[in-house]
Amino acid sequence: MAKGNGTPLTDELYAYMLGHNPPLDPVQRMLVEVTHTQLPLVAGKQVAEEQGPLLAFLVRLTAARRIVEIGTFTGLSALSMAQALPPGGTLLTCDVSEEWTEHARVAWAKAGVADRIELRIAPAIDTLRALSAEPHIDMAFIDADKDNYVAYWDELVPRMRPGGLLVVDNVFFHGEVTDPGATGLAAAIKDFNEHVKADERVDSVMVSVADGLTLARRR
Numbered sequence: 001m002a003k004g005n006g007t008p009l010t011d012e013l014y015a016y017m018l019g020h021n022p023p024l025d026p027v028q029r030m031l032v033e034v035t036h037t038q039l040p041l042v043a044g045k046q047v048a049e050e051q052g053p054l055l056a057f058l059v060r061l062t063a064a065r066r067i068v069e070i071g072t073f074t075g076l077s078a079l080s081m082a083q084a085l086p087p088g089g090t091l092l093t094c095d096v097s098e099e100w101t102e103h104a105r106v107a108w109a110k111a112g113v114a115d116r117i118e119l120r121i122a123p124a125i126d127t128l129r130a131l132s133a134e135p136h137i138d139m140a141f142i143d144a145d146k147d148n149y150v151a152y153w154d155e156l157v158p159r160m161r162p163g164g165l166l167v168v169d170n171v172f173f174h175g176e177v178t179d180p181g182a183t184g185l186a187a188a189i190k191d192f193n194e195h196v197k198a199d200e201r202v203d204s205v206m207v208s209v210a211d212g213l214t215l216a217r218r219r
């Protein structure tokens with residue numbers, strides 16, 4: 001079986017890669033530090049450091065004006081995307097935790113992007129179902145409860161405008177997706193990955209970024 005020509009990502013190489021990406025700005029850096037010091041037990045939920053610049057790059061590349069995010073946590077991915085929006089662009093982000101998203105609100109205000117971000121505290125599936133059914137979303141980022149990924153996908157895809165970009169995090173589920181006996185959330189991600197692969201409404205690629213990322217373009 002072909003293994004690709006990937007280079008193992010050592011700590012040194014990872015640091016080198018980060019050193020060649022746009023550096024975190026002071027508010028982004030603060031958010032990483034606050035998350036690790038004040039929420040150490042759940043800090044691993046935060047997107048990996050290379051994902052913020054990647055998401056910002058994708059917002060600029062697609063000239064996205066209307067973004068929907070599922071899974072706010074302490075707000076680093078939302079901050080990165082909101083900072084890359086053109087004037088008049090907006091980001092709707094969904095979460096269920098007032099506690100975790102309070103850090104996000106503070107950071108967005110500090111960064112001067114609070115006016116372009118709407119945070120809805122409610123099960124994301126309810127927030128998505130309440131959105132217009134018209135294709136109006138330019139970019140979506142799914143990074144929340146894994147057992148609802150298929151449901152989020154099926155609410156989002158019809159609402160994406162043609163050419164719109166869906167980005168989905170954790171599609172490797174820590175490598176457990178290759179386990180034939182996977183259960184629980186790993187099995188949910190495996191089902192999701194099959195669902196995307198079979199979905200003729202999109203063109204998709206799965207890439208090895210952090211814990212695996214799927215990028216899909218609405219046809």
Ligand SMILES: C[S@@+](CC[C@H](N)C(=O)[O-])C[C@H]1O[C@@H](n2cnc3c(N)ncnc32)[C@H](O)[C@@H]1O
Pocket residue numbers: 045046047070071072073074075076077078094095096097100122123124125143144145148
């Ligand atoms: C992996 S974290 C998101 C990380 C975030 N994107 C960042 O940049 O730090 C997942 C988030 O999904 C939220 N979540 C879990 N279940 C949810 C649900 N049913 N609806 C909305 N959000 C949910 C959690 O509260 C958590 O903050």
